[in-house]
Amino acid sequence: MIASNDDLKRGVKASGPIPNPCLSYWQRTTRAFPHLNANRDENVPNECLYVIIGSGISGALTSFELTESGVNGKDIIILEAREAASGASGRNAGHVRPDAFRGFKHYSTFHGPEQALKILANERLVLNKVDEFVRKHEVQCDFNLSTTFDVCMTPEFTAYEAEVFEAFRKAGGDVSHVKYYDTEEAQTRTRIKNAVAAYEWPAGSSHPAKLAQWLLNAAIERGVTLFTHCSVSKVTKHDNGESWDIHTPRGNVTTRNVIHCTNAYASLLLPQLEPHLTPNRAQAHSIIAPPAFSGPNTLGSTFSLRYDLHHFYSLIQRKNDGTMIFGVSRGSPNLSPETLKGCVTFEDRSYNEEILNEALKQWQILFPGKDRDIAGRDVHGEGLDHAWTGIIGMTADYVPFVGPVEGMNGQWVCAGFGGHGIVKLILGKEWGETGLPECFNMNKERALKLASK
Ligand SMILES: Cc1cc2nc3c(=O)[nH]c(=O)nc-3n(C[C@H](O)[C@H](O)[C@H](O)COP(=O)(O)OP(=O)(O)OC[C@H]3O[C@@H](n4cnc5c(N)ncnc54)[C@H](O)[C@@H]3O)c2cc1C
Numbered sequence: 001m002i003a004s005n006d007d008l009k010r011g012v013k014a015s016g017p018i019p020n021p022c023l024s025y026w027q028r029t030t031r032a033f034p035h036l037n038a039n040r041d042e043n044v045p046n047e048c049l050y051v052i053i054g055s056g057i058s059g060a061l062t063s064f065e066l067t068e069s070g071v072n073g074k075d076i077i078i079l080e081a082r083e084a085a086s087g088a089s090g091r092n093a094g095h096v097r098p099d100a101f102r103g104f105k106h107y108s109t110f111h112g113p114e115q116a117l118k119i120l121a122n123e124r125l126v127l128n129k130v131d132e133f134v135r136k137h138e139v140q141c142d143f144n145l146s147t148t149f150d151v152c153m154t155p156e157f158t159a160y161e162a163e164v165f166e167a168f169r170k171a172g173g174d175v176s177h178v179k180y181y182d183t184e185e186a187q188t189r190t191r192i193k194n195a196v197a198a199y200e201w202p203a204g205s206s207h208p209a210k211l212a213q214w215l216l217n218a219a220i221e222r223g224v225t226l227f228t229h230c231s232v233s234k235v236t237k238h239d240n241g242e243s244w245d246i247h248t249p250r251g252n253v254t255t256r257n258v259i260h261c262t263n264a265y266a267s268l269l270l271p272q273l274e275p276h277l278t279p280n281r282a283q284a285h286s287i288i289a290p291p292a293f294s295g296p297n298t299l300g301s302t303f304s305l306r307y308d309l310h311h312f313y314s315l316i317q318r319k320n321d322g323t324m325i326f327g328v329s330r331g332s333p334n335l336s337p338e339t340l341k342g343c344v345t346f347e348d349r350s351y352n353e354e355i356l357n358e359a360l361k362q363w364q365i366l367f368p369g370k371d372r373d374i375a376g377r378d379v380h381g382e383g384l385d386h387a388w389t390g391i392i393g394m395t396a397d398y399v400p401f402v403g404p405v406e407g408m409n410g411q412w413v414c415a416g417f418g419g420h421g422i423v424k425l426i427l428g429k430e431w432g433e434t435g436l437p438e439c440f441n442m443n444k445e446r447a448l449k450l451a452s453k
Contacts, residue, residue, distance in 0.1 A: 014267040014274050015346040016231050017081040022349055024091035024388040025286040025325065026209035033213045036083050038226040043251045045225075049075035050426075051246055051255040053232050053269065056089035057208065058414045059261035060215035063224045065423035073223025078216075079248060081231035085212035087263055091348070091390030093284045093327040094316045095302055096130050096204040097148050098123035100178050102161065103398070104168040110397045111439040113171050118437035119399060120173060125435070127204060134206075137218070141211035144319045148203035148302040151186065151195045157306050158197045165199070177201050192305065192366060205302055205316040235269050235411070244410060257426060258411045264346070264393030266415040270405060273442070276450045277401075277415070280330065280392045281343045283355045285363075286385040287324040289317065292369025298322050305366055313362055323385065324367075328359045351387040360384060396450055402440040403431070406447075413442060 030036075050066060052059045055078050067073050080086075099120060107116035134143040152158040169175050179200045181189055186198035216226060227250070234247045238254050246253045260266055267274035293299060299317040306312040310331025317324045330343045339354045393415055395401065403425055405411040412426055424434045431438065439446065 012279065012344050012346075014265075014271065015279075016233070016265055016268050017087065018346055018349060019082065020349060021082065021086060021091075022351065022388050024209070024284070024390065025323070025386050026092075026094075026207055027086065027090050028386065029207075030209045030213060033084065033209075033217075035213070035216055035220055035226055035228075037228050038084065038220070040227075040229040042227065044077065044079065044227055044230065044246075044248055044253045046251070047254045048077045049255065050077075050257045050259065051253055052076065052078045052259045052261055053246070054078075054087065054261035054263065054265075055080035055084050055212070055216060055226060055228070056087045056261060056263060057085070057212050057215070058089075058263065059259070060085065060089075060212050060219065062259055062261055062414060062423060063219040064215045064222075066426070067219060067222040067224065069423055069427055071427075073219065074225075076219070076224045077253065078219075078224060078226045079230045079232055079246070079253075080226065080228045081265075083228055084216055084226060085209055087265075088390045088392055089212045090209045091284070091388055092208050093282075093314055094205045094208060094318070094325050095148075095314065096127055096143070096206055097302060097304070098127045098201075098203060100124070100150075100199070100201045101165050101168040101173060101175060102150065104171070104173065105164050106398060108167075108171075111399070111437075115437050115439045117168075117171060117173055119439070120168070122435070122437055124174075124177075127202065130206075131204065134211075137214075139211060139214045141214055142207040142318065142320050143204055143211075144206070145202070145204040146301050147200050148304065149190050150199040151190050151192050151303060151305045152197040152199075153192075153194060153305055153307045155196055157308050160309065161197070161199065190301075190303070191299075192303075193368075200301070203302055205318065207318075232269060242410070256410050259426065260405070260411065260413045260415065263415050264391040266393065266401065266413060270411075270413060272447070273401065273413075273415070276396045276447075278344060278394045278396070279346050280394045281345050281348060281389050282327065282330070282392050283351055283359075283387065283389045284325055284327045285356065285359050285387045287326055287363065288382050288385050289322045289324055290369055290379070290382050293317065293324065293367065294322055299324075313359075313366065315367075326359055326363055328355050328362070332358055334358050334361075346391055348389045348391055351389050356384075356387050359387075396453060397439075397446070399437070399440050401442040402436060403442060406443055 181198045186195040264279045303315040312329045314327040401415045
């Protein structure tokens with residue numbers, strides 16, 4: 001049984017981003033981004049109409065969408081604690097992978113079946129929106145629309161997926177885009193020798209740092225100013241009682257609209273979120289493909305390989321350069337309790353050796369076919385390329401915080417989610433017009449429910 005977040009979180013206090021994080025594969029391949037360290041020595045203005053905190057995909061998309069909706073870019077600044085897009089958006093595993101049905105049971109338990117259906121429909125919508133957006137704006141972010149496999153690696157997990165699939169379908173969930181394969185076909189289609197069963201549905205992959213950087217660049221071209229290495233320490237009420245003062249090491253900026261796109265770090269500035277938000281360090285690895293997965297053998301789909309709900313591995317293979325990005329869940333029974341406990345942290349300066357070893361071991365089991373030289377070693381240049389970590393903001397009820405911050409007029413939160421719906425709310429539209437499930441809203445009702453958990 002996996003330890004609860006409350007148990008793991010003991011002793012880990014809210015924090016801002018830690019300086020000098022390690023670089024991910026994505027960051028290592030985008031060092032020439034001209035705005036990477038934008039305005040790092042400049043003071044912030046005294047006033048600005050919209051202040052976005054955080055330059056990940058949420059913050060970048062929020063600034064872009066505000067300008068799309070007619071706000072003058074000159075009225076928007078973005079404050080980023082480290083280099084541009086250096087949080088989870090610059091260090092994830094590259095999947096653009098909707099949950100097709102698996103989360104239905106969990107979401108239903110927390111939010112009821114109606115919201116669970118909306119959450120899963122929203123997942124599918126997000127994939128379509130990303131595809132549409134990338135095509136419309138010709139975003140060079142290596143987006144590759146394909147399919148994904150949920151590979152069941154044990155009979156127990158196969159039974160679990162079948163049960164959830166059926167419950168989702170019976171509740172009215174759309175499964176018309178999901179294909180199921182029994183053992184033999186699953187093994188042929190996925191090329192995973194020990195697969196017991198598999199599901200397949202549309203999904204994609206991208207270069208997340210290129211996507212965030214494209215959004216930031218587009219916003220900057222429209223007049224938005226990004227201040228990097230400018231960490232916000234607090235937000236206080238301005239003397240006039242209506243605006244907010246945002247405190248940074250390079251001066252304070254007064255604003256009517258504060259938009260917290262700070263993901264795992266959100267509770268530093270919004271302490272009311274602290275009991276419900278856990279920083280979770282995830283680790284990913286880039287691997288240079290051996291011949292079994294190169295050239296015409298390159299994998300066309302992405303993967304989630306599951307032994308149980310919490311013990312799984314994820315893989316994408318990039319179409320452009322064939323690099324494979326392999327992720328390890330924190331629920332692996334092969335990891336020690338110390339390593340598991342160490343995953344609840346804001347520390348992303350390095351990676352965990354035990355998780356790396358587990359990744360390489362599983363890699364050989366799941367994707368055999370390495371070339372060996374005469375001494376039995378990997379061919380030089382193939383195999384492990386790089387390992388890195390990043391911090392995920394996990395909410396206790398599995399959905400992000402999106403919407404107005406209750407009791408703090410003019411403050412908005414968009415933590416652990418893309419920035420689309422929030423802009424409609426900021427510009428005065430009703431929740432129904434955002435298309436987001438109601439349970440994403442951090443209102444009093446949700447806070448009470450979370451507190452009673
Ligand atoms: C290893 C890993 C693998 C993942 N794999 C996937 C995947 O395959 N697919 C997927 O969809 N998602 C994945 N995720 C999750 C995904 O990356 C996030 O959900 C997404 O990037 C969140 O974007 P964001 O903009 O909300 O947050 P972030 O990208 O984390 O941005 C928040 C920003 O706020 C800044 N900030 C925080 N506090 C302050 C402050 N006080 N002052 C100034 N700036 C501040 C941070 O420095 C950061 O840049 C993964 C995450 C990790 C870490």
